[in-house]
Amino acid sequence: MVEIVEKVNCPSCGAPLKIKAGEIVVTCEYCGTAVNLKAERSFVLRHSIIPNKYSKEEIEKLVRSWMRAGFAMPENVARKARFEQVRLVHLPFYVVTAHAVTKYQGVFTRTGRPRDVEDTIAKDYQWTVLGRRVSQFPEREYKIPLSGKSSFDLSLVQGEFxxxxxxxxxxxxKGRAEIEFHQNYLAKEKADHITESMTTIDVKGCEFLHAPVWFIDYEYNGKVYHVLMDGATGEVIRGDIPVEESRFPWIWILAILVVFFVLLVIVL
Structure with missing residues (x-):
């Protein structure tokens, strides 16, 4: 049983909030108000939700379709896979809207003939930040379908929350730090050695919302694999692919050929 660590009433309806250890922004389970508890005085946070559109049975069908369509999938995985867990969770996210500009100087050396590089990278971002401190969730691979959001409504919550x-x-x-890291990564794609770099980030807004994600575990040939699926779009966010020993060398050979071709194009 989860311990309730603090007693605070909802500033909107007066009902007691159930606060678990580590939680800072708590949604009232009676009226749906999102309350920030970190400040000296708790305050209401604007809150949106993206509704789930799929049932458990529909998600299982979508996962099997993904298995059949996968290039590197074993041929019989869609038929033999057995679902061990299909669980819907509404996860808390922040979407940081920002404009970033990075001015850099460096040296490009990968062609064997060093040359100086100077450029500016300017990009607009809607950067996803998961509102949990400890998680292996692939934030960069998840494109939140913001077009489907609406004002938070408790009746739209299904599964875990x-x-x-x-x-x-x-x-x-966190968003600022990650955007700056990404900007520097983009600069290093154009210069092998960065000699000078400066990044400015203008944050336009930070939106709080909950989005539906399905956590699927499936068993195949005695091993358990994991799939994350967007409950709003039915698209796979990330999925484990079983690799059969007989196919393993061919996959690596293909990968090496692709890398070789890319390097050849760069050199030419």
């Missing part, structure tokens, strides 16, 4: 362990300030700070 997690409160946030980060508030807006935490999410903005």
């Amino acid at each position: 997690l409160n946030a362990e980060l508030d807006e300030g935490d999410a903005e700070e």
Whole structure:
């Protein structure tokens, strides 16, 4: 049983909030108000939700279709796979909207003939930050379908529901750091050695919302594999692919050929 660590009433309806250890932004289970508890005085946070559109049975069918369509999938995985868990969770996210500009200087050496590089990278971002501190969730691979969002409504919540362990300030700070890291990564794609770099980030807003994600575990040939699926679009966010020993060398040979071809194009 999860311990309730603090007693605070909802500022909107007066009902007691159920607060678990580590939670900072808590949604009232009676009226749906999102309350930030980190400040000296709790305050209401604007809150949206993206509804789930799929049943458990529909998700299982979509996963099997993904298995059949996968290039590297064993031929019989869609038929032999057995679902061990199909679980819907509404996860807390922040979407940090920002404009970033990176000015850099460096040296391009990968062609064997060094040359100086100077450029500016300017990009607009809607950067996804998961509102939980400890998680292996692939934030960069998940494109939140913001077009399907609406004002938060408890009647749209299905399955499990997690409160946030980060508030807006935490999410903005994390988003800034990750955007800057990404900008530097883009610069290093154009220069092998960066000699000077400066990044400015203008955060336009930070939106709090809950989105539906299906967590699927399936068993195949005695091993358990995992799939994450977007409950709003039915698209696979990330999925484990079983690799049969007989296919393993061919996959690596193909990967090596692709890398060789890319390097050849760059050199030419």
